[in-house]
Amino acid sequence: MKLTILGCYAATPRTLTNPTSQVLELNNELFLIDCGEGTQVELRRNKVKFSKIKHVFISHLHGDHFFGLIGLISTFMLLGRETELHIYGPKGIKEIITLQLKMSKSWTSYPLYFHELTGREPEVILETKKVTVETIPLDHRVYTNGFLFREKPGDRKLLMEEVEKYPIDVAYYRGIKKGKDAVLDDGTVIPNELLTADPEPPLSYAFCSDTAYKPEIASQLKNVSVLYHEATFLEEHAYLAAPTKHSTAKEAAAIARSASVSKLILGHFSTRYDSILPFKEEAKEIFPEVELAEDGKNFSFY
Amino acid sequence: MKLTILGCYAATPRTLTNPTSQVLELNNELFLIDCGEGTQVELRRNKVKFSKIKHVFISHLHGDHFFGLIGLISTFMLLGRETELHIYGPKGIKEIITLQLKMSKSWTSYPLYFHELTGREPEVILETKKVTVETIPLDHRVYTNGFLFREKPGDRKLLMEEVEKYPIDVAYYRGIKKGKDAVLDDGTVIPNELLTADPEPPLSYAFCSDTAYKPEIASQLKNVSVLYHEATFLEEHAYLAAPTKHSTAKEAAAIARSASVSKLILGHFSTRYDSILPFKEEAKEIFPEVELAEDGKNFSFY
Incomplete structure (x- = not known):
């Protein structure tokens, strides 16, 4: 299992920081998670093969998580893609994308499927030969889902x-x-x-961004291998996290500890911080196995 | 008069080339022309003050000319902008932007005005204290306008x-x-x-992208100071320019010569070319005062 962080900063793209997007490779399948503005360029920079992306998951309809999607879809078309592409995201994503394709008189050369989400309970939204994906309902200012990717158990x-x-x-x-x-x-x-x-225990990856602290998700995340949880703020700015429905590093660590995950990765940092190292320090006091996301960083898990 | 090229390549953003966007500074007023994906980051990179941008002109609704607009509008909001912003572009632009603002439950903190264009003849769409802006109807696969910026004559x-x-x-x-x-x-x-x-002769700037070769525009462009004209292809690929309704370097030069402009700037290069220098060579044979756009390049005119 390999995770490539294309962008892990909140709110707006800047010269040195990208909004949320990441690529999960699990059992040789690629899953694109969120697609902030500039994602297609970061995919190129990180040499991710466009044609291997068949499933895109959009957590919610805030710009820093999906403004790059229409550009990616258009670029796939301009490159003559034929492979089908599946988009999973909140109700509304289809209208946003198809309106723009219509206005530009551009239709995709490949089958484009939308799987619009409205559920408030965890549900399996994709099952491939080797992986299942289920939603993790989150608590944010708009309808938001995290996504839980589970390897199916291998042969004995x-x-x-x-x-x-x-x-x-x-x-x-x-x-x-x-x-x-x-x-x-x-x-x-x-x-x-x-x-x-017994076979190797199946790996699993949970993506939880954006969300207020929501301790109830820990039961769904029990024993996952890797949890990416947003930590937009440090605890000293908890007064900003609450009204904007974001989490602090400490809260993310509390979820990781409660769910007994193997590894926690923090991301979605506010660009107000000159250094993100204090996020690790803060989380470590509660949950030791913590890493910081960083644009362009690769993680491998076995 | 100062022109900053944020992006001047066709079709898709890449790691080293940006889609169309440029900033024209005329009489201390800033005009943003087109807004491909990544424009807000290029504005930051080129240290253009966001608050000075009050007017954005969108030539047409192909992604490489407007996919960065929603992100820019959102970022202005996140930064607490209060100054009004005016968007000039083809009918449909308002629906595209407002749908996305609605879905993200985000409304701008500042007055946002849309001026939707449908005309097929040149028309004045903006008149400020010192500048007028008129449309240049172009010939592309979708409804497209260029924009002609004219300094008003100064005092004697x-x-x-x-x-x-x-x-x-x-x-x-x-x-x-x-x-x-x-x-x-x-x-x-x-x-x-x-x-x-007599006062200094007023400066003028014409932006013409994207368009098939349209010799009729030369009369409107008569004697303009600077003409930016698309040259997506070299003449050897004229067979690609015609069906896609783009121009070659030679055709752009023919417009410049016919309109007796002072300076021609070529842009909107296809990313198929390893070097853009041949565009200059080709145009020069017809019109000597030619320059090549380049991402991040500044031009000053007096």
Whole structure:
């Protein structure tokens, strides 16, 4: 699992900071999460292959999370894309995009599907061969969802030294990896647990931005591998976080601790701060496994 | 008169090239012309003061000319702008912008006025104290206007050595600069032409992008100081220019020659070319006073 941060700053694009966008690579599938202005250029800068992006998730309709989407869709068209593209986002996203395509007399050369979200409870919105994606309803000034990406469990691992003790034909290996017992020619049953070990635990990634502190999400996030949680402010500016429905670094860390995640990544920093290092210090006091997002930064998780 | 090129490349923003946007400073007033994705960042990079921009002109509704507008409008709001902002552009621009403001539950903190254009003939769309702006109807795949900025003529220049030959009170100087004759206390009339010289000829700037070769515009552009004309292709790719309704460098030069402008600036280059120098070579054969636009380049004209 690999995460590329294209932008992780709040509110407005600037010369040195980009609004929210990130690319999650999970089981060789690419998912684009949020798409602030300038995302297509950051995708190029980070050498992300456009054609590999088939699913785009938009958390909410504030500009720093979606103003780059129409440009990306148009560029895909100008490049002659043929692969289908799926957009998941709040109701309204379809009207915004199609109005602009209509006005510019431009229609996409590729199938473009919108999956508009209105639910207030977590729901699975995508299931691919190896990954499921569910919404994480958040609490912000407009309708907002986070997204939880879960690897599906892999096959059980063959314990070859055990398997080879028995006359089992290789043709049966696939079934054993799927959990079946082995039945020998003489009818003897070799229980699966003797022949296999548990697969690697599936990885999972939760994206939670933008949101006020919402402790209830911790149950849905229980034991996820990596949680990206917004931390627009430091605790000293909690009085700004509350009315704007954002979180502080401390609050993000409290969610991580409560959900027992393996790793917390903080992002969506207000551009008022000259240094983002205090975000890490503040969160660390509550949850030690914390990292800071940074535009252009790559994270790998195994 | 100062022109800052924020972006002058066609079609899509890339890591090293920006789509169309430029800032014209004329008589201490700033005019933003077109607003491709990323314009607000280029404004910051070029240290253009946001609050000085009061008028934005959008030539047409192709993404590389307006996808940055909603972001700019939103950023002005987030920065607490109070000064009014006027948008001039094709019918439809208002619906595109207001739909997005509505969906994000964001309304501007400042008065935002739309002046939607539908005319097919040149018309004056703005008159300030010192500048008039008229449309230049162009020929593109969607409804498109160029914009012609004209300085209003300044006052006549007092010839002080002549004026001081007569007993003329300074209180009358203003009227003389406006073209009045001087009347002395004894009733003698001193004709204005003895006391003043013509003012500096007013400067003018014509922005023509995007457009197919449209020789009819030359009459409207007669003697303008500076013509920015698109040259998306070189003549060797004229077969691409015609169906996409773009111009070649040679065609842009033909307009400049026919209109007897003082200076031609070429822009809106296709990103297919590794070097833009051949555009200058091609145009020069027809019109010698040619310059190439380049992102971040400043031109000054007196």
